[in-house]
Amino acid sequence: MIKNAVLLRRVSTVMQERDGNSLQNQSEMLTQYCERKEMTIIKDAEIVESSTRGERKKFMEVIKFCQQQRGGVALVCLKTDRLFRNFKNYTLIDEMRKSGQLELHLIQENLVLNKDSKAGDLTILGLNVVMAQNYALSLRDNVVYGMDYSVNQGRCMSKAPAGYLNIRTPDGKAAVIIDNERAPIIQKLFEEYATGLYSVKDMMKKCKEWGLVSRFSGKPFDTSTIHRILNNKFYIGEMLYKDQWHKHNYETLIAPALFKTCQDIMHGRKPEEPKHFKTTEKPFIFRGLITCGECGCMVSSYRKTKPSGREYVYLKCSHFKGNCNNPQVNENVVLQQIEDELKNLSVPQEIMGYLKADMEKIINRQNEAHNREVKAIRKKYDDCQDKIKRLRSLLLEGYITPEEYRDMNEDLKNEQYELEGKSELLTEADEKFSIAVATILSLGNNAYKIFQSSKVETKREILHILLSNLKLQDRKISYTFRKPYDYIKSLNKKIPSKTEGIAIGDA
Numbered sequence: 001m002i003k004n005a006v007l008l009r010r011v012s013t014v015m016q017e018r019d020g021n022s023l024q025n026q027s028e029m030l031t032q033y034c035e036r037k038e039m040t041i042i043k044d045a046e047i048v049e050s051s052t053r054g055e056r057k058k059f060m061e062v063i064k065f066c067q068q069q070r071g072g073v074a075l076v077c078l079k080t081d082r083l084f085r086n087f088k089n090y091t092l093i094d095e096m097r098k099s100g101q102l103e104l105h106l107i108q109e110n111l112v113l114n115k116d117s118k119a120g121d122l123t124i125l126g127l128n129v130v131m132a133q134n135y136a137l138s139l140r141d142n143v144v145y146g147m148d149y150s151v152n153q154g155r156c157m158s159k160a161p162a163g164y165l166n167i168r169t170p171d172g173k174a175a176v177i178i179d180n181e182r183a184p185i186i187q188k189l190f191e192e193y194a195t196g197l198y199s200v201k202d203m204m205k206k207c208k209e210w211g212l213v214s215r216f217s218g219k220p221f222d223t224s225t226i227h228r229i230l231n232n233k234f235y236i237g238e239m240l241y242k243d244q245w246h247k248h249n250y251e252t253l254i255a256p257a258l259f260k261t262c263q264d265i266m267h268g269r270k271p272e273e274p275k276h277f278k279t280t281e282k283p284f285i286f287r288g289l290i291t292c293g294e295c296g297c298m299v300s301s302y303r304k305t306k307p308s309g310r311e312y313v314y315l316k317c318s319h320f321k322g323n324c325n326n327p328q329v330n331e332n333v334v335l336q337q338i339e340d341e342l343k344n345l346s347v348p349q350e351i352m353g354y355l356k357a358d359m360e361k362i363i364n365r366q367n368e369a370h371n372r373e374v375k376a377i378r379k380k381y382d383d384c385q386d387k388i389k390r391l392r393s394l395l396l397e398g399y400i401t402p403e404e405y406r407d408m409n410e411d412l413k414n415e416q417y418e419l420e421g422k423s424e425l426l427t428e429a430d431e432k433f434s435i436a437v438a439t440i441l442s443l444g445n446n447a448y449k450i451f452q453s454s455k456v457e458t459k460r461e462i463l464h465i466l467l468s469n470l471k472l473q474d475r476k477i478s479y480t481f482r483k484p485y486d487y488i489k490s491l492n493k494k495i496p497s498k499t500e501g502i503a504i505g506d507a
Helices: 014-018 023-036 057-067 090-098 119-152 183-193 200-210 223-231 256-267 331-342 349-396 402-442 447-452 456-466 485-494
Strands: 004-011 040-048 073-077 102-106 111-113 164-168 174-178 238-241 244-247 290-292 299-305 311-317 467-473 476-481
Touching: 004 023, 004 057, 023 040, 023 073, 040 057, 057 073, 057 090, 090 102, 111 119, 183 200, 183 223, 183 256, 200 223, 223 256, 290 299, 311 331, 331 447, 331 476, 349 402, 447 456, 456 467, 476 485
Parallel strands: 004 040, 004 073, 073 102, 290 467
Antiparallel strands: 102 111, 164 174, 238 244, 299 311, 467 476
């Protein structure tokens, strides 16, 4: 065992100082561990930064220090999610471990990993990272639910297009207003293009003559920018968020009829969509997950109805870069290939026993975080209701006018509606985390049956957890198992009964 130790203590935010994993508590536990193991602490690294966002500069400084130590060093950490919550930095640390430069001690998980570690321990670490990653993503979803709700209420959460200005109201809220200087030029752009006498390039030149320039660079707009303006539905009351159009509450610049005329002129030069393409609101299993092995474009899904009335889903290259010879394929053919692989994917029982104990800790932490947020939302909702009751009493007693009552009551009700939206999105985030848990546990039983019996959205979550780099070529699907499922796959092939004695590097 390496005797020189580097302590790594991390919290994601200052708020985490309030829980049992504060920097001070971590310091005491890690120091006591090193004393028991008779290890000399040569560096104590204290980090307050996220393990899932940004460059992690402080973390990389610690790793660089470890690389500079001759004879190797032990990196001592409380548990997996204090070190990383995804595989972004995993490869670097694993290479240092394989070379003997680094020994990894995760004290709460009772894991010591070095160049001689067995496949079982390394697979457990990999699955711990998967669980920690899904836990982190679940909490991230809880953070962004406010943005989702704001968009559903018609509020813009991004930079408004030319002709509008993003501002802050006196109470600090974001808003969008008409840019009186450039809005008339945008309107003129649509009106001139709608005549059908000018191309997009012509309109680019006209806008330059009219003085339409970027507010940031001061340069005239190029052809691609003019093209985006003419296709932007924000001008008729819709905004793009997460690849979907939502109604917004701001003043419109362009009449819908004028916008449609411009669209007809612009897209009337393109070939009509084949008649067998049928648009639908139903979700597709592989939407946005597969690229074409021939040209690299995204593979799109579409429904086709046969003369018999039966409906089928086909996968086909989007041909974004031009014609492509990669043939289309029935979705069921691709599904069958993936299901055949899942039939033979399972976690060895001896590993699953250790894993379940670690998963239970992660699940408990997630449940505690979820319950805290639910209680906070419920308390705010009840506080609003109490205020509404007091308002009614004040109105009856004549302390406030009916107009004042209506205004204040409306504000409180809007806050309650927003809290209800947050609660709903919090439930959705918790459901995604549950899918991740069920997916990992299913590998110890029967991943194939779980996948086959799931709904489309659950299948998509499972595929996202298990696979990456999906490519379609000549009606065959290829992919890479995400870590640590690549390890599990190799274990299933190499080890008939026990995993002990086989190093991951050999699998």
